[in-house]
Amino acid sequence: MHFFIIIIAKLSAKINPFNKPDDKKKTFYEISDNLLRFYYTYVYKNKSALQMLGASTFYDTYIAPSITTFISHRFEDICRSYFSLSVQNGNLKGVYNIGTLYYDDSINKTNGEFDVALQKKDCYDIYEVKYLSVPLDMKSMEQEEKQISVINGLKIGTIGFISVSGFETIPSKYTCISGNELYEI
Numbered sequence: 076m077h078f079f080i081i082i083i084a085k086l087s088a089k090i091n092p093f094n095k096p097d098d099k100k101k102t103f104y105e106i107s108d109n110l111l112r113f114y115y116t117y118v119y120k121n122k123s124a125l126q127m128l129g130a131s132t133f134y135d136t137y138i139a140p141s142i143t144t145f146i147s148h149r150f151e152d153i154c155r156s157y158f159s160l161s162v163q164n165g166n167l168k169g170v171y172n173i174g175t176l177y178y179d180d181s182i183n184k185t186n187g188e189f190d191v192a193l194q195k196k197d198c199y200d201i202y203e204v205k206y207l208s209v210p211l212d213m214k215s216m217e218q219e220e221k222q223i224s225v226i227n228g229l230k231i232g233t234i235g236f237i238s239v240s241g242f243e244t245i246p247s248k249y250t251c252i253s254g255n256e257l258y259e260i
Contacts (some may be wrong), residue, residue, distance in 0.1 A: 092177035147206035157257045198232035211238040
């Protein structure tokens with residue numbers, strides 16, 4: 076029995092924003108193994124459809140409509156791992172924590188969660204992760220910056236973007252990391 080508890084602990088992860096570790100409304104559990112996550116997301120509940128339709132039709136019907144969303148969440152994990160490795164390798168200093176960051180701005184009546192946040196001594200570095208098939212454009216980056224800048228009570232150090240397909244242009248006011256750069260560590 077002890078063996079199975081260890082296996083389950085390795086295959087699942089408790090996920091919560093690092094600034095709300097005890098908030099049960101913001102905490103959830105997920106399968107941390109990507110193969111199992113894929114299996115339980117698409118195959119497990121649709122096994123009979125897979126047998127009846129065949130692999131190609133099953134993919135087109137059940138997987139293709141949402142696979143980009145499925146992969147984009149895994150890409151966010153890769154981005155957080157990139158920063159973790161950067162800290163461990165000594166390439167990034169002054170980071171206290173890495174994860175997601177929840178904000179609740181009662182003045183502007185907005186709330187949400189940032190994909191990747193680096194907690195530093197006096198501020199947060201915020202990175203928006205984009206899993207797009209085209210390079211990220213300047214207009215989208217400026218819109219994200221505008222949304223971030225109106226949040227009350229949150230001191231922002233760096234605003235950055237991570238785009239799997241790169242960028243149309245790389246403005247000096249943002250930190251921009253392309254998908255290829257994530258694998259250079």
